Amino acid sequence: MTHVVPASVRSWVQVPEGSGFPIQNLPYGVFSDENGEPRPGVAIGESILDLKKVAGAGLLDALALPDGLFSAPSLNPFLALGRPGWTAVRARVADLLGQGNEEVAATGIADTAIVAQREVTMHLPIEVGDFVDFYSSIHHATNVGRLFRPDAEPLLPNWRHLPVGYHGRAGTVVVSGTPISRPTGQRRGPDGGPPAFGPSNALDFELEVGFVTGNMPGEPLAARDVEEHIFGMCLVNDWSARDIQSWESQPLGPFLGKSFATSISPWIVPLDAVAPYRVDPPHQEPNVLDYLRTDGHTGVDLRLEVEVIPNGAEGGTVVTRTGFAAMYWTMPQQLAHATVNGATVRAGDLFASGTVSGPEPGSLGSLLEITRNGKQPIALADGSELTYLGDGDTVVIRGRCASEGAPIIGFGECTGTVG
Numbered sequence: 023m024t025h026v027v028p029a030s031v032r033s034w035v036q037v038p039e040g041s042g043f044p045i046q047n048l049p050y051g052v053f054s055d056e057n058g059e060p061r062p063g064v065a066i067g068e069s070i071l072d073l074k075k076v077a078g079a080g081l082l083d084a085l086a087l088p089d090g091l092f093s094a095p096s097l098n099p100f101l102a103l104g105r106p107g108w109t110a111v112r113a114r115v116a117d118l119l120g121q122g123n124e125e126v127a128a129t130g131i132a133d134t135a136i137v138a139q140r141e142v143t144m145h146l147p148i149e150v151g152d153f154v155d156f157y158s159s160i161h162h163a164t165n166v167g168r169l170f171r172p173d174a175e176p177l178l179p180n181w182r183h184l185p186v187g188y189h190g191r192a193g194t195v196v197v198s199g200t201p202i203s204r205p206t207g208q209r210r211g212p213d214g215g216p217p218a219f220g221p222s223n224a225l226d227f228e229l230e231v232g233f234v235t236g237n238m239p240g241e242p243l244a245a246r247d248v249e250e251h252i253f254g255m256c257l258v259n260d261w262s263a264r265d266i267q268s269w270e271s272q273p274l275g276p277f278l279g280k281s282f283a284t285s286i287s288p289w290i291v292p293l294d295a296v297a298p299y300r301v302d303p304p305h306q307e308p309n310v311l312d313y314l315r316t317d318g319h320t321g322v323d324l325r326l327e328v329e330v331i332p333n334g335a336e337g338g339t340v341v342t343r344t345g346f347a348a349m350y351w352t353m354p355q356q357l358a359h360a361t362v363n364g365a366t367v368r369a370g371d372l373f374a375s376g377t378v379s380g381p382e383p384g385s386l387g388s389l390l391e392i393t394r395n396g397k398q399p400i401a402l403a404d405g406s407e408l409t410y411l412g413d414g415d416t417v418v419i420r421g422r423c424a425s426e427g428a429p430i431i432g433f434g435e436c437t438g439t440v441g
């Protein structure tokens with residue numbers, strides 16, 4: 023069940039040319055302003071449709087939704103509806119915002135239910151239940167393998183058989199714009215001596231894309247059947263302290279080097295909105311086990327970039343341009359694998375892709391790769407050099423699906439300043 027808004031449809035709400043939020047997108051977020059507490063809304067152009075207001079005016083009554091669904095300070099109650107509810111709400115919102123529809127105006131709420139994005143505060147859109155981070159880019163995994171195991175095969179023997187991942191810290195997932203404190207911790211000491219302790223000297227970003235789920239029973243579903251439980255997608259910055267990470271991750275995986283902060287974009291783009299941009303994933307060799315097999319367009323042609331704005335600089339430098347379509351492991355494969363052992367999934371769980379890197383020099387999704395673990399600084403537009411992030415530096419991740427003749431589906435921005 024997919025609800026695609028045809029490319030010819032326009033909204034009566036003004037949508038500037040080139041906006042990432044045309045009526046074909048309709049991403050969900052949580053906002054507040056001087057007129058109320060945090061509540062769900064849908065982005066349209068440079069505005070937001072206030073879903074609490076819309077529901078309060080009776081405009082969703084025909085859908086017979088649970089009470090208070092859009093009065094909550096997160097999208098979790100909505101996510102718990104599952105796909106039939108998601109589709110019904112999306113279809114109804116598209117109707118209400120479509121050119122010629124006068125229902126919002128007729129109920130007298132047009133002035134208050136359409137809010138300017140520049141006048142609101144965006145909040146974390148979901149109460150994150152569990153958070154998993156994968157390692158699904160073959161280029162990233164190969165680059166990291168070469169950096170840390172220069173004399174061995176870059177990919178470990180399991181990598182092409184399962185989407186490698188770890189459970190992250192849900193409680194420190196923050197919304198875009200939240201300042202990021204430089205973490206303190208242990209790092210390898212000089213000359214094999216005792217460890218050093220202090221603020222990280224190797225603070226990095228990781229360009230990632232996440233997806234958010236509804237509730238799933240603890241019965242495993244194959245990758246080809248699991249996609250109906252994926253609600254939508256967002257941008258993710260999995261901030262990483264490389265010095266803390268490399269000292270502690272022996273033999274277990276990421277812990278304090280990652281758990282201090284993970285930023286996500288404020289808007290969750292419904293999977294239905296990216297339907298025109300679904301593509302074949304890369305060929306997988308060798309064949310994967312049956313529960314991981316999929317057919318057809320399980321990838322997403324989402325273009326991504328990272329801009330770094332150095333402390334005090336007027337402008338920034340785009341240090342990476344890359345594409346999500348090249349990810350070796352896809353979202354349905356990740357979700358099927360994460361639940362193959364019977365683990366349950368709840369509405370509001372977050373799964374991130376792992377660093378998105380491409381094969382070329384300008385398409386790497388972390389400073390670890392771009393600067394070869396801080397050994398090769400890159401020049402920024404303001405004349406400064408970048409190895410790892412300095413205090414006051416800002417990282418901006420952007421994403422959009424765009425192709426000739428199809429509506430732009432924007433993901434907005436995921437930003438954070440090292441404070």
Ligand code: MN
Pocket residue numbers: 155156228230260376377
């Ligand atoms: Mn990561």
